[in-house]
Amino acid sequence: MHSQSSSIGEFDLIQRFFKTQSDLMLANHPSSVKLGIGDDCALLKTTSAEEIAITSDMLVCGRHFFADANPEWLGWKALAVNLSDLAAMGAKPEGFTLALALPESNPAWLEAFSKGLFSIANQYACPLIGGDTTAGPLNICITAFGSIPKDKAIYRSGALDGDDIWVSGFVGDARLALAALRHEIQLPGEDLASVEVRMHQPIPRINLGIALRDLANSALDISDGLLGDLKHILKQSNKDAEIYLDRLPKSATLRKQSPVIQNLYAASGGDDYELCFTAPIGKRDAIAKISADLDIPLTQIGSIKSMQHSGSAIHIIDSNGKELNAQAADLLLKSFDHFA
Numbered sequence: 624m625h626s627q628s629s630s631i632g633e634f635d636l637i638q639r640f641f642k643t644q645s646d647l648m649l650a651n652h653p654s655s656v657k658l659g660i661g662d663d664c665a666l667l668k669t670t671s672a673e674e675i676a677i678t679s680d681m682l683v684c685g686r687h688f689f690a691d692a693n694p695e696w697l698g699w700k701a702l703a704v705n706l707s708d709l710a711a712m713g714a715k716p717e718g719f720t721l722a723l724a725l726p727e728s729n730p731a732w733l734e735a736f737s738k739g740l741f742s743i744a745n746q747y748a749c750p751l752i753g754g755d756t757t758a759g760p761l762n763i764c765i766t767a768f769g770s771i772p773k774d775k776a777i778y779r780s781g782a783l784d785g786d787d788i789w790v791s792g793f794v795g796d797a798r799l800a801l802a803a804l805r806h807e808i809q810l811p812g813e814d815l816a817s818v819e820v821r822m823h824q825p826i827p828r829i830n831l832g833i834a835l836r837d838l839a840n841s842a843l844d845i846s847d848g849l850l851g852d853l854k855h856i857l858k859q860s861n862k863d864a865e866i867y868l869d870r871l872p873k874s875a876t877l878r879k880q881s882p883v884i885q886n887l888y889a890a891s892g893g894d895d896y897e898l899c900f901t902a903p904i905g906k907r908d909a910i911a912k913i914s915a916d917l918d919i920p921l922t923q924i925g926s927i928k929s930m931q932h933s934g935s936a937i938h939i940i941d942s943n944g945k946e947l948n949a950q951a952a953d954l955l956l957k958s959f960d961h962f963a
Contacts, residue, residue: 630728640737641721641751648741648750655717655770659752667717667768674776675717676769678708684761689804694732696823697763698739703825705767706747707844707896710832713777714769716749722766724759747829777832777900781841782860786901786927789910791831791919793874794849795885797822798892808884814876825896831921834913835900842900848891850937850956853899857927857935864935866925868955869942890939890955901927 631639642660649659655668655675669675682701684690702719709716721740725732744751749767800822802808803815810818828844835842841856850866857864871889878885902910907923914921928938939947939955947955 631730632728636728636733636756640733641754644737644741645751648745648748649752652748652750654748654750655768656750656752659718659750660754669770672773674771674773676709676712676714676771676776677766678705678769679764679766680704680708681762681764683763690761693823694735695739695742698736698741699743699824700739701763701765702740702743702749702767703827704846704896705765706743706749706827706829707825707846707898709767709769710828711777711842711844711898712769712771713775713832713836713839713842714771715833716747716829717768717770718750718752719744719765719767721751721754722762722764723754723756724762725756726758726761728756728758747827772836775836777835777839777842778859779841779843779856780859781839782856782862782901782927783840783903784862784927784929785904786840787904787907787923788853788864788866788899788901788925788927789921789923790845790849790872790897790899791828791921792826792895792897793821793872793877793920794845794895794897795871795877795888795890795892796874797825797894798888799877799880799884801892801894802888808880810876814879817876818874822894825894827896828898828919830917831898831913831919834917835898835902838906838909838913839900839902842898845893845895845897845899847893848957849895849897849899850890850939853937854935854956856899856901857930857937860927860935861930862935863928863930863938864925865928865938865940867940868947870922870924872920872922872924886955891957 657668796818800818803810845852873889939952
């Protein structure tokens with residue numbers, strides 16, 4: 624840790640590491656922001672033709688990241704997880720606020736953190752428009768705002784009988800990286816690097832979410848595990864699902880592991896920040912075109928079914944076409960619990 628003598632004051636901190644770059648972004652990017660950093664509240668312009676999506680995510684040291692985490696990666700991820708929520712709704716990013724608790728106001732740490740933060744903010748034209756800082760255990764809370772044409776938001780509650788279930792990209796890599804960093808699994812350096820970037824610098828699927836506005840009936844982002852998160856769609860839509868285990872999209876690195884690890888991490892590993900969505904069978908060609916246009920793999924992994932009993936269920940089908948028994952299925956249906 625750096626000595627306290629290297630610390631700087633709160634408002635100098637905001638001006639030096641955040642406000643100057645935020646003002647530059649507001650000047651250079653068309654935005655709905657009317658008033659940014661500097662007042663009690665930020666103001667977002669809106670019209671009767673638009674809706675504003677707002678999401679908030681917190682990253683807590685020791686819970687969501689290691690104490691010695693690379694601050695540049697941490698800055699990226701802190702905003703990425705919020706942008707992923709906007710993507711799931713089909714929203715275009717407009718701005719975000721940052722609440723930051725710091726054990727000390729270390730300029731070197733803040734330089735790296737703000738570099739990662741503004742790197743992704745600039746990539747998605749999403750300016751910082753306000754927030755707060757205080758001394759305390761390291762804690763990062765971001766609230767992000769996005770715009771959506773009226774009545775075009777994609778809800779979790781819209782899944783219909785017969786819908787295909789889709790997932791973007793690959794799932795399970797972040798969980799594999801975590802296992803390697805915990806020394807539960809040994810990975811060659813090249814393999815570790817390929818999955819570690821998925822854990823620390825996830826890519827929010829903003830353009831995919833926007834493209835799905837008129838195609839998807841429901842969607843969410845995968846933060847706590849694919850099948851565990853899919854349950855949220857099923858519960859809010861009052862549906863069941865049938866999932867084909869061998870269709871879960873896995874990277875070449877994950878496929879080097881045993882089939883048990885592959886399936887466990889792909890089905891229940893967290894921190895993927897891919898999109899899971901449902902859409903009518905008749906939209907398959909349109910979805911294939913989006914996949915090609917955006918250069919994002921989109922994989923159909925199952926289908927939505929009518930709810931058979933009280934409480935939504937996921938029926939997992941193995942490579943032999945047989946449904947997994949309850950004990951085997953339960954292992955794959957677990958997801959990250961923030962209070963466990």
